[in-house]
Amino acid sequence: MKTLTLLLCILLIPIHQAIAAPKLNAAEQEFQAFLTRYIAVVQPLMIKDNVASWDAAASGKASDYAAEEKYETAYKQFHANRATFAQLKRLKASGQVREPLLARQLTLIYNHYALNTDSSEKKLRPRSLCPRASNSFLTRIAASTRESRRRTTTCRRAADRKDSTKTASPHGCAEVGRRNGRAAAHPVDRHAQSRAAREMGYKNFYEMSLRLDEQEPQEVFRIFDELAARTDAPSAR
Numbered sequence: 001m002k003t004l005t006l007l008l009c010i011l012l013i014p015i016h017q018a019i020a021a022p023k024l025n026a027a028e029q030e031f032q033a034f035l036t037r038y039i040a041v042v043q044p045l046m047i048k049d050n051v052a053s054w055d056a057a058a059s060g061k062a063s064d065y066a067a068e069e070k071y072e073t074a075y076k077q078f079h080a081n082r083a084t085f086a087q088l089k090r091l092k093a094s095g096q097v098r099e100p101l102l103a104r105q106l107t108l109i110y111n112h113y114a115l116n117t118d119s120s121e122k123k124l125r126p127r128s129l130c131p132r133a134s135n136s137f138l139t140r141i142a143a144s145t146r147e148s149r150r151r152t153t154t155c156r157r158a159a160d161r162k163d164s165t166k167t168a169s170p171h172g173c174a175e176v177g178r179r180n181g182r183a184a185a186h187p188v189d190r191h192a193q194s195r196a197a198r199e200m201g202y203k204n205f206y207e208m209s210l211r212l213d214e215q216e217p218q219e220v221f222r223i224f225d226e227l228a229a230r231t232d233a234p235s236a237r
Helices: 004-018 025-058 063-080 082-093 100-116 127-144 147-162 175-185 191-201 205-212 217-236
Strands: none
Touching: 025 063, 025 100, 082 100, 082 147, 100 205, 191 205, 205 217
8 A cells, every 4th residue: 555655656746846846945856856866766666566466466477476576676675775765864854845745755755765774685575475375375276176175065074073083174174274374484584674673763673664654553553452342252152
């Protein structure tokens, strides 16, 4: 969702510049010049990234997943430039970028850089590998629908008979889900993530991710606590 918002803002920039030419202060002029260079690189890269993601999800082909990972990594590494992040941080801290659209674009782009400045290969790969594992899993399930139904029926009959000695037990049926989880698993340097978050003033990586996505952690917890309060009792019946 955040990536889509950034893409829409990027597409609106030329329109905004064409219909309105307000007097900009020095900081706003600097950021507008930055935007021109930024869009020239990011706009085509985002299009390639999203098209590759669509193709990979639709086809499940290894070549399409490789293309998705290539563009996803390039996109994140582009936003991992420390010098550029320092420039954006300075402009944001100055409070001088006041023109509404420019200010909003500065916030969105700053958040992207803040989340990716300390990116490494270990932190980049899981987002593309997990959908790949899940989609491959679903493709395998779709290719053997008849066998899956047969196994499910056998499991249900065994459960109805309460015959725990049968190999086709409900626990056996869950094995396919566990396989999917193991396939999607990938080592992530969580210590590095947390260290980077603390260096930026956050408690941990998860708080940083929520706040840079413009979500309030306490509000998120409140929503889930309310959900639990309303559903725990009914679901226990």
